[in-house]
Amino acid sequence: MLEKALVGSKKYLLWVLFLLSIIFIGFLCYLYQLKVGLGITGLSRDVSWGFYIANFTFLVGVAASAVMVVLPYYWHNYKEFGRVTILGEFLAVAAVSMCILFVIVDLGQPMRALNVLRYPTPNSILFYDVIVLTVYLLLNLICGWTILHAEYKGTKYPSWLKPFIYLAIVWAPSIHIVTAFIYQGLPGRHFWLTAIMAPRFLASAFSSGPALIIILALLLKKIANFDVGKKSIETLAKIVAYAFVINILLFLFEVFTAFYSGIHSHQSPIKYLFYGFEGHAEWVPFMWTSYILAAIAVVLLIVPSLRKNETTLAFACIAVFLSSWIDKGIGLITGGFTPTPFETVTPYTPTLPEVGITLGVWATGFLILTILYKIVLGVKSSKELVVKHEGVLYKR
Amino acid sequence: MAIRRRTFLKLAGLTLFGTTASAGLGNLIASGEVKARGYTKASESLIGKRWAMLIDVKKCKEGKDNCKLKCIEACHSIHNVPSIPDKKREVKWIWEEKFEYAFPEQADEHFKQVFKDVPFLLLCNHCENPPCVRVCPTRATFKNEEGITMMDFHRCIGCRFCMAACPFGARSFNWIDPRPYIKKVNPEFPTRTQGVVGKCLFCYQRLAQGKIPACVEACPEKALIFGDLGDEKSEVNRILKERVAIRRKAELGTHPSVFYLID
Numbered sequence: 307m308l309e310k311a312l313v314g315s316k317k318y319l320l321w322v323l324f325l326l327s328i329i330f331i332g333f334l335c336y337l338y339q340l341k342v343g344l345g346i347t348g349l350s351r352d353v354s355w356g357f358y359i360a361n362f363t364f365l366v367g368v369a370a371s372a373v374m375v376v377l378p379y380y381w382h383n384y385k386e387f388g389r390v391t392i393l394g395e396f397l398a399v400a401a402v403s404m405c406i407l408f409v410i411v412d413l414g415q416p417m418r419a420l421n422v423l424r425y426p427t428p429n430s431i432l433f434y435d436v437i438v439l440t441v442y443l444l445l446n447l448i449c450g451w452t453i454l455h456a457e458y459k460g461t462k463y464p465s466w467l468k469p470f471i472y473l474a475i476v477w478a479p480s481i482h483i484v485t486a487f488i489y490q491g492l493p494g495r496h497f498w499l500t501a502i503m504a505p506r507f508l509a510s511a512f513s514s515g516p517a518l519i520i521i522l523a524l525l526l527k528k529i530a531n532f533d534v535g536k537k538s539i540e541t542l543a544k545i546v547a548y549a550f551v552i553n554i555l556l557f558l559f560e561v562f563t564a565f566y567s568g569i570h571s572h573q574s575p576i577k578y579l580f581y582g583f584e585g586h587a588e589w590v591p592f593m594w595t596s597y598i599l600a601a602i603a604v605v606l607l608i609v610p611s612l613r614k615n616e617t618t619l620a621f622a623c624i625a626v627f628l629s630s631w632i633d634k635g636i637g638l639i640t641g642g643f644t645p646t647p648f649e650t651v652t653p654y655t656p657t658l659p660e661v662g663i664t665l666g667v668w669a670t671g672f673l674i675l676t677i678l679y680k681i682v683l684g685v686k687s688s689k690e691l692v693v694k695h696e697g698v699l700y701k702r
Numbered sequence: 703m704a705i706r707r708r709t710f711l712k713l714a715g716l717t718l719f720g721t722t723a724s725a726g727l728g729n730l731i732a733s734g735e736v737k738a739r740g741y742t743k744a745s746e747s748l749i750g751k752r753w754a755m756l757i758d759v760k761k762c763k764e765g766k767d768n769c770k771l772k773c774i775e776a777c778h779s780i781h782n783v784p785s786i787p788d789k790k791r792e793v794k795w796i797w798e799e800k801f802e803y804a805f806p807e808q809a810d811e812h813f814k815q816v817f818k819d820v821p822f823l824l825l826c827n828h829c830e831n832p833p834c835v836r837v838c839p840t841r842a843t844f845k846n847e848e849g850i851t852m853m854d855f856h857r858c859i860g861c862r863f864c865m866a867a868c869p870f871g872a873r874s875f876n877w878i879d880p881r882p883y884i885k886k887v888n889p890e891f892p893t894r895t896q897g898v899v900g901k902c903l904f905c906y907q908r909l910a911q912g913k914i915p916a917c918v919e920a921c922p923e924k925a926l927i928f929g930d931l932g933d934e935k936s937e938v939n940r941i942l943k944e945r946v947a948i949r950r951k952a953e954l955g956t957h958p959s960v961f962y963l964i965d
Contacts (some may be wrong), residue, residue, distance in 0.1 A: 342878060344896075345877035348792035362747075413860050415895075418857070436839070492866055493833055494951060567900045648871060
């Protein structure tokens with residue numbers, strides 16, 4: 307099936323070329339980082355994780371969200387998701403690949419990365435994260451590829467795949483719970499030390515991930531004549547609406563706990579992010595952007611007529627995606643490290659090479675996504691008789 | 703019959719997977735370590751069950767004009783700690799801090815006033831229950847049998863999970879190659895490479911030679927006291943019974959082994 311990704315329209319090849327050039331720039335930046343060290347980033351002794359880990363955390367959520375299309379289809383036999391399921395599975399593959407790359411570019415000694423496997427350490431959450439992410443990547447690759455291959459051959463997928471599909475469904479939340487545990491089990495990081503970190507992660511994942519699937523589905527409809535069906539988009543939009551409202555509620559619960567209790571150390575990270583703390587307000591505009599976008603998205607998602615309108619829905623989904631990316635990416639990480647263990651503020655802003663590497667990883671993910679989706683479209687269209695006559699498409 | 707490509711790939715994949723899995727599993731069962739052969743410590747080495755340090759902050763205050771922070775100087779020169787001027791990239795194993803930064807949770811106006819001119823020396827607390835050891839995915843940081851939180855600079859992958867976990871900000875990362883910033887290299891102690899985490903190791907290498915930690919030895923005011931908490935009759939245990947000592951962020955339950963005598 308891979309051959310279907312090798313041929314395509316001029317636009318397709320240009321897009322791939324564009325992604326490859328971004329990857330190349332990112333790769334050059336990475337070589338620079340490899341030579342000089344992580345000192346080329348804006349990270350410091352006090353803010354020791356930043357942009358890379360922020361993107362990693364966000365993308366784990368995107369990956370986990372595939373379950374939101376796979377579960378209704380296989381578990382509840384929700385037939386409307388027939389065409390969107392494969393998009394979800396392959397999105398998960400691309401997202402987990404980005405996650406793994408983000409962790410690797412964040413390592414000070416990447417050539418020692420396999421030490422994690424050489425010295426397996428069951429008390430480290432990172433050890434479990436490596437396991438759950440790798441297995442989840444394999445599960446989605448196996449399920450997505452086998453199902454598509456069966457379709458390619460014109461048969462039903464083999465029965466040995468069933469256990470893998472169900473395993474992938476129960477496995478999906480685990481990747482995000484384990485990733486939340488990386489943060490929520492650390493003493494002395496006030497912003498992270500909260501039991502609702504894992505639920506918050508899941509809620510933001512199950513809103514931002516399906517939002518991205520909707521955006522991609524609408525894009526495919528526009529540029530590739532691939533329609534996942536109006537009903538499935540509407541159902542996905544409902545999922546986004548519920549999950550996103552829960553996500554915002556969970557955030558407000560955090561705000562309540564911090565400010566009603568009056569505990570200073572619980573308030574300071576929130577103050578730093580939204581108001582500024584001890585003269586530092588580096589991320590205030592970003593956090594407000596995130597929550598203004600969130601407010602707009604909530605309105606667009608809750609009002610039924612706006613949710614059913616594809617244009618406003620697309621805006622809502624973009625708002626959800628960007629809002630979550632800021633909130634659960636950079637906001638979560640800098641908020642966790644600020645104030646420092648000395649209750650001081652060390653500002654962090656990513657540097658240009660850091661952003662270059664980040665873009666390179668995103669481009670790699672999108673390249674994987676493009677290739678996989680191209681194959682999907684190739685297989686699906688080969689099964690359909692479509693005739694274009696005087697600008698109008700006729701489907702059998 | 704010649705082997706088919708598909709069969710070959712399957713077999714190769716299976717072999718690769720099997721080898722990796724069995725190696726990993728074997729490591730897991732054997733706790734990842736091949737036990738070193740039994741060894742005898744040198745007769746002169748200092749042996750303790752749980753090494754600890756007391757810092758008499760009053761003496762630090764009285765002597766600060768005289769001592770010129772010789773403790774920091776001694777530690778950093780012996781352990782090849784680089785002097786990087788950029789605050790964000792700096793590496794420090796022991797350093798001086800104001801009371802409100804060392805004990806932010808107790809820094810009310812009254813306490814701040816009392817300790818206004820008192821320098822607090824900060825270093826790794828060598829916690830009895832260290833979060834850094836708990837989170838390290840490679841066991842590059844571990845507790846040794848004498849209660850010291852150790853670092854294996856050659857195993858560390860530089861993921862910095864330990865830095866996020868340490869509530870005391872005791873750990874430094876080598877953001878850049880530290881070697882150009884070492885004024886005079888001490889050939890008796892290794893330098894670090896870029897991309898690994900470092901911190902105070904309670905001079906385990908000096909203890910093995912029968913010497914007390916460099917900072918304790920260097921202090922002209924005798925403000926630092928080093929000893930074994932595990933030994934009932936040790937000097938540190940005797941002083942802790944008599945004087946008022948506090949530990950940083952005791953409420954987190956990490957049980958630091960560094961005490962500050964404040965009376």
